[in-house]
Structures are given as structure tokens and as C-alpha cells.
Amino acid sequence: MGFVTETPKLWRGQTLQDRSGERREQLLDHAFDLLGTAGASAVTMRAVIREANLSPRYFYESFDNRETLLAAVYDRTETALFQEFSAIAPDADPSAAIRTALQACADFFEEDPRRARVLLREPMADDYLRRHITQRTPSVFRGLAPLLGPVAETLFTSSDESLATIGTALAGALTAIYLEWTDGHLTITREQLVDDAAGIVVALLGIAFLGRQ
Secondary structure (H helix, E strand, O other), rough: OOOOOOOOOOEEOOEEEHHHHHHHHHHHHHHHHHHHHHOOHOOOHHHHHHHOOOOOHHHHHOOOOOOHHHHHHHHHHHHHHHHHHHHHOOOOHHHHHHHHHHHHHHHHHHOOHHHHHHHHHHHHHHHHHHHHHHHHHHHHHHOOOOHHHHHHHHHOOOHHHHHHHHHHHHHHHHHHHHHHHHHHOOOOOOOHHHHHHHHHHHHHHHHHHOOOO
16 A cells, blocks of 8 residues: 655645745745844844834744844845855965956955945844855865865864864955945055955965964
8 A cells, every 4th residue: 555645735836845945935035124224223023024024924934033034134145155266276376276266356345335235244244244245254264275276275174163263264355355446445456456465365374374384
């Protein structure tokens, strides 16, 4: 005697899970727009459901609170950036790989300035986002290892504490440079921005390597 598999109920051609996932993406889209244009303080449960034209129960269907929504918006935007990195072929020259990655960052942010605000500016203004990033830094940093090849082995076997410190230093430097450039305070070309940023990353990583030899 065989088992009977229950067919998921459909509503307008969608399962309940499909509809829930669609609502979650809708909330994320509107929260991304608010975070990327008006800032973290504008991202409230009421503001997001108003923009999405949904009820509070659908908010809590996907998110525990405002903070988990903020983290989800950040993570989704960061994942999109890392997808750009995944298309970069590893280079025998780590400096060239770093420059290519920073070029991809510049393209990513210029395509949609909201992304820069979500990933760079708002984490400096919101304590929860800043803590979220600090906790994720070691795993995120290790995710960049394929770009640098064998030369990065010593660095990426470091402790989480060391990686968090190095990653924070790199993120702080690059964030300051990019935001100063986009705000018009750094009057350099886009190519010069990428070259200088790559030089800073290479220098900081070089110091990190030397400290572990």
C-alpha cells in the first residue's frame, strides 16, 4: 500500500509558501528603498507595511522585529555584491585581483546609489547594523580568499578576532574613501579612486601578512 502525497493547496496558482516568500521579498524591496534613501531611522514596521500595502501580521510572518529586517536588507544587498565577485577569475597577482574586485564595487554602487548607503553609510548610523557587520566580518572576509589565491593562506587561517580587526580596518578605510568621493569632497577620477583604494588594501594586507611571518 503506497503513501498518499498531499498536494499543496493553491491560491491563484501559488502555494502558501510561495505567497509568503513573495510577501517577504516585497517587504525587503520597500525596506531597501527606505534604508537606501531615507536611512535606518525611516525603516519602521509601520513605514514598511504602509509602503508594501500589507498588514502587520504579514510583517511578523517573515521578521521578528525591525532589526531582523534591517539585517536581512543588508545581507541581501551584500549577497548581490558578492555575486559580482564570484564572476571574477582568480589572478596570480593578488594586487590585480584586489583592483578588479574594487572596480566591481564601484560599478555596483554606481548602478544603484542606494546600495552604497545600505552597505556603507547606514551601518555607521545604526548600532544594530554595526554589530551585525562586526559579527559577520570573519566569515565574509574568508569568503574573499578565492580572489587572492594561495598568498592569502596565512591571513585566512588567522583567528576570528584577528580577521574581525583587519576586516574592520579595511572596511573603515574603504568606506571613508568612497563616501568622501561620492559626496564630492575627494576630487579624483573614478580610476584614481580604484587605484588608491587598491593600494590601501594591499598595504593593509601586507602589514597583516608581515605580522604573521
